[in-house]
Amino acid sequence: MIVMKPRHLAIAIWSIILMAAPLFAFQPPPPGQSEFVPIRELPPSEQLPAAPLLVIAYAFFLALMIFYVWTVWRRLNRVEREIHTLEQRTTRSSR
Numbered sequence: 001m002i003v004m005k006p007r008h009l010a011i012a013i014w015s016i017i018l019m020a021a022p023l024f025a026f027q028p029p030p031p032g033q034s035e036f037v038p039i040r041e042l043p044p045s046e047q048l049p050a051a052p053l054l055v056i057a058y059a060f061f062l063a064l065m066i067f068y069v070w071t072v073w074r075r076l077n078r079v080e081r082e083i084h085t086l087e088q089r090t091t092r093s094s095r
Contacts, residue, residue, distance in 0.1 A: 039047060
């Protein structure tokens, strides 16, 4: 008979639980959704307009890019200041 340590037993139980979790997460499809339904046949309440979502996505990406360029600009200014102070120190120490 194999005797498992409590730690190994706990790992084995958690592994089984985590591997079985997706099986319980799957839900059967609703009864009216057994086949493809063209979007033209959907009622207007179930259709999503693409234009507002696209504008929001582009605006979010633009805001992200502006933030990234701003952070790079700040870091570059900091590096330039440090280079300037190092140049001043080296010119003073070489005299």
